[in-house]
Amino acid sequence: MSKTSNINRVDGFAKVTGSATYSAEYKTPGVVYGCLVGSTIARGRIKSIDTKKAEWAPGVLAVITHLNVDKPTGYQKVKDKRNFGQPLQIFKDDSVLYYDQPIALVIADTFERMQYAASLIKADYFKEEHSTDLQKAADKEKKIDTEKGNDYHRGEHDGYKNAEVIFEAEYTIPTEVHNPMELANIIAKWDGNKPTLYTKSQGVEGTRRSVAGVFDVPVEDVSVFSEYLGGAFGMGLHTWPYEIAALMGAKKLNRPVKLVLHREQMFTNVGFRPFTIQKMGLGATKAGKLTGLTHEAVAMTSSYEDFMEGTVNMSRFIYDCANVSTRYRIVPLDTCTPIWMRGPGEATGSFALECAMDEMAYKLNLDPIEFRKLNYAEKDQEQNKPWSSKYLLECYEGGMERIGWKNRKNEPGSVKEGNWLVGYGMGTGTFGCYRSPTSVKAKFLPDGNLVLQCSVNDMGPGTATMMTAIGAEITGLPVENIIIEMGKSGLPKGPTQGGSATTSSVGSAVHDACNLLVSKAVGLASGTLAFKGIPITELTFENGVISSKKNSSKSVTLASLLTANKLDELTVENLSKADEEAKKYSIYSFSVHFVKVLVNPNLGKIRLAHVVSCADIGTVINQKTSAGQMYGGAVGGIGMGLMEALEIDHRFGRPINNNFADYHVPVNADIEKQEVFFVNKKDPISNPMGTKGLGETALVGMAPAIANAVFNATGKRVRDLPITLDKIIETVKV
Amino acid sequence: MNFITFCDLRLLNLLEYPSDFANLKIDRMASKKNNPKEVTENDSNSRRDFIKKSGLFTALAFTPPSLVMASENKWDEKIAEYLETVPLSIEVNGKKHNLNIEPRTTLLDLLREQLQLTGTKKGCDHGQCGACTVHVNGTRILSCLTLASMQQNAEVTTIEGLAKGKKLHPMQEAFIKHDGFQCGYCTPGQIMSGIACIKEGHANSREEIREYMSGNICRCGAYHNIVDAITEVKEGGKEL
Ligand code: FES
Numbered sequence A: 001m002s003k004t005s006n007i008n009r010v011d012g013f014a015k016v017t018g019s020a021t022y023s024a025e026y027k028t029p030g031v032v033y034g035c036l037v038g039s040t041i042a043r044g045r046i047k048s049i050d051t052k053k054a055e056w057a058p059g060v061l062a063v064i065t066h067l068n069v070d071k072p073t074g075y076q077k078v079k080d081k082r083n084f085g086q087p088l089q090i091f092k093d094d095s096v097l098y099y100d101q102p103i104a105l106v107i108a109d110t111f112e113r114m115q116y117a118a119s120l121i122k123a124d125y126f127k128e129e130h131s132t133d134l135q136k137a138a139d140k141e142k143k144i145d146t147e148k149g150n151d152y153h154r155g156e157h158d159g160y161k162n163a164e165v166i167f168e169a170e171y172t173i174p175t176e177v178h179n180p181m182e183l184a185n186i187i188a189k190w191d192g193n194k195p196t197l198y199t200k201s202q203g204v205e206g207t208r209r210s211v212a213g214v215f216d217v218p219v220e221d222v223s224v225f226s227e228y229l230g231g232a233f234g235m236g237l238h239t240w241p242y243e244i245a246a247l248m249g250a251k252k253l254n255r256p257v258k259l260v261l262h263r264e265q266m267f268t269n270v271g272f273r274p275f276t277i278q279k280m281g282l283g284a285t286k287a288g289k290l291t292g293l294t295h296e297a298v299a300m301t302s303s304y305e306d307f308m309e310g311t312v313n314m315s316r317f318i319y320d321c322a323n324v325s326t327r328y329r330i331v332p333l334d335t336c337t338p339i340w341m342r343g344p345g346e347a348t349g350s351f352a353l354e355c356a357m358d359e360m361a362y363k364l365n366l367d368p369i370e371f372r373k374l375n376y377a378e379k380d381q382e383q384n385k386p387w388s389s390k391y392l393l394e395c396y397e398g399g400m401e402r403i404g405w406k407n408r409k410n411e412p413g414s415v416k417e418g419n420w421l422v423g424y425g426m427g428t429g430t431f432g433c434y435r436s437p438t439s440v441k442a443k444f445l446p447d448g449n450l451v452l453q454c455s456v457n458d459m460g461p462g463t464a465t466m467m468t469a470i471g472a473e474i475t476g477l478p479v480e481n482i483i484i485e486m487g488k489s490g491l492p493k494g495p496t497q498g499g500s501a502t503t504s505s506v507g508s509a510v511h512d513a514c515n516l517l518v519s520k521a522v523g524l525a526s527g528t529l530a531f532k533g534i535p536i537t538e539l540t541f542e543n544g545v546i547s548s549k550k551n552s553s554k555s556v557t558l559a560s561l562l563t564a565n566k567l568d569e570l571t572v573e574n575l576s577k578a579d580e581e582a583k584k585y586s587i588y589s590f591s592v593h594f595v596k597v598l599v600n601p602n603l604g605k606i607r608l609a610h611v612v613s614c615a616d617i618g619t620v621i622n623q624k625t626s627a628g629q630m631y632g633g634a635v636g637g638i639g640m641g642l643m644e645a646l647e648i649d650h651r652f653g654r655p656i657n658n659n660f661a662d663y664h665v666p667v668n669a670d671i672e673k674q675e676v677f678f679v680n681k682k683d684p685i686s687n688p689m690g691t692k693g694l695g696e697t698a699l700v701g702m703a704p705a706i707a708n709a710v711f712n713a714t715g716k717r718v719r720d721l722p723i724t725l726d727k728i729i730e731t732v733k734v
Numbered sequence B: 001m002n003f004i005t006f007c008d009l010r011l012l013n014l015l016e017y018p019s020d021f022a023n024l025k026i027d028r029m030a031s032k033k034n035n036p037k038e039v040t041e042n043d044s045n046s047r048r049d050f051i052k053k054s055g056l057f058t059a060l061a062f063t064p065p066s067l068v069m070a071s072e073n074k075w076d077e078k079i080a081e082y083l084e085t086v087p088l089s090i091e092v093n094g095k096k097h098n099l100n101i102e103p104r105t106t107l108l109d110l111l112r113e114q115l116q117l118t119g120t121k122k123g124c125d126h127g128q129c130g131a132c133t134v135h136v137n138g139t140r141i142l143s144c145l146t147l148a149s150m151q152q153n154a155e156v157t158t159i160e161g162l163a164k165g166k167k168l169h170p171m172q173e174a175f176i177k178h179d180g181f182q183c184g185y186c187t188p189g190q191i192m193s194g195i196a197c198i199k200e201g202h203a204n205s206r207e208e209i210r211e212y213m214s215g216n217i218c219r220c221g222a223y224h225n226i227v228d229a230i231t232e233v234k235e236g237g238k239e240l
């Protein structure tokens, strides 16, 4: 274990003292307060909108609607390439495309006056028939017109149907909402034609591009600050209409505008995990060899953007199987566009796949882990490539031991503790390891500090801490001497934080930049008198001192080296990207979640007595923050499994439970005992550090683990999430 | 009430808090006398603007000429100021503030938007998440559900008030050591709740801590580590 492998979060002090500055907290002189008023119908047109009362209310500075807005010139041109279709153009016209779509922006001089004035806006509508129920509209499905949207077949189409033992079932997951604790928020201002956003974005560069597109200004003129994010979980992967609205307001008033969504608006305006219906077909020999697997998914999107995620992808490679078919379709509904929510499609897909695997194991009378081992994939059959590394079996073993798998009985309902039925379950997760081109600037300062700069964000996983750990490891400098500058434009370009790719991308770039910087320092030193006659290969760099390997009395400090060379700093800026070798391999992280549940058969109450989350993520850069991320991913999966569902009243197309009292997320009391375990073996291919990514796979597989444990406890199979007590109590016999 | 009717459209937010009317006059006077300086701090300069822009039309249409005069002479502004705000004397992290605030201002918004103490977070504004937890007179409360105007002479401690310079409070130290957070947004609320949880005598087991910390949502899911941190502080037995 190196000295950087278990360090405290470097932004810990700022976070525990309240001095970390989140977007709406930048001190901005002259800031005024904006608020969005939403439509009260799910589809139609605005007949009239009465803004008079609001305009006359005390302190009101502006009310902007489609009737008086200065339409940004980019409205004609903009296209968001991440999705297909057109992001909602706020205040573009009188059309209403979903419930609570913003129809007015009210700006006042104080927060209270803004709130009050917003309550005075009234609108009338020409209502049109809306459609918000995926289960009713599933026949309107369409294929996404790209290669990724194509059906996949290996071997025989729907080959499972010819198997000795066949299992078929349908699984549904409801809409879930990211709901980071920090509300979506922005302070927007203009300096002439140059916009500045202090906003909740997972991608500084992406936000700059989107804003530049909408307002038709050069990307370089857009400044974005997003230094601290109070969580996002995918919600910050899109530039949302509220951000554009705040910019419009700021432009109109020529004053900074602060706009913070209400928690209710977080449920309707900034994306969600889409309601998805999945059909599974599994075929196996009686001995337990999978011979066919078909995975089909139908998911919702909005009426104006096509959204897709990797729901069916895991089924193509995670198990050894000759005949695999997958199919993915979307149905446009009258809602806001979904956006990837932690784990994204893979979490949805693993619920269906890993439940179906469990169900098939029971059918074959096999232990679920035995069944998986019988179908262990020695290579990636989808891409026909070897794994770069795969320690999935170690995850199984680590989890079985910790959860006490030996106490599990295959017969449901056969283990009891007092009045509680005991069940054990597991679910497998996986997520691809990606690496985006990333620039990092590393500079040594005469005071002995190392500054690392990159525009990447840290929404919570500990990116700054990871960068510090890698920087310290390579330069030998103490952690305290490393300064991270990140999360804003004007720095070397980093990737969007998402898809578990940050450590692989930014960590590698830090690694490379620091190595180059050390070489540069050593090169500079080798030319000095102190090292005359000593070949450069015999010089080392450690903790800010360059010395001769053979004779450590010969040394110079970095500070004196800089002074001698009249340098204010020694700098390297480097663009780092994946090498060709990596393309020959299939690189994935793997996780296995284990759950022990206690179910009260009379009340249907489910207790999570013990949760163990195991992962093969390659090298663990920092045990402390990685464990935190794994705990957190597991908690997210627990929400998915047991409580989260956005309920829509389809008569009106609007949510019923758009608040934290009614939309339940896990709280401290919900999990009795939690553990994490990392295999922690370096991947030889993925990147210089050998990491594979954690954020997503930390969640993937948890929901099925719970469903499988509940079945093991009760014999009741719940195929529609979340597993609430009403679904248990229906059939469990006392 | 006639008087109020005149101010009607402009001043009316007050009607939501009728019970405050009776005390307005006296309190306001008292406050002016004690702290002439801070009293003007929150005065708005936009009211006059507003009257110029829109009020005049209404005034001309619906009010007798004498009242139009009143408007022109900025009487309405004075009246509005008089009626719209209430004096508040409050101590935050040991610092006394004498303010005039709108009666509908919550303690949370007062802290964040007027006193620039943004360490206390807004996660829901409905008392459902715990992010806004602060101590008032030593007890944890949800500042989003607390009208600032009702905290006359209260002593408030926020997350900014825990550390003594660079010297962290034991609970802050424990949160760092046990990594009791990720994004850090729920953290001020968790820490304020964690301290109270121990002081209330509700930290005698992990189970009890989990129960009494369940009013504080952590969407990053740092619960396990939060319990570790609180357990350590409790077992450390230090005076909190
Ligand atoms: S902001 Fe007060 S409880 Fe959520």
Ligand code: FES
Residues within 6 Å of the ligand: A181, A230, A231, A460, B180, B181, B182, B183, B184, B185, B186, B187, B217, B218, B219, B220, B221, B222
């Ligand atoms: S640390 Fe992010 S919500 Fe708790």
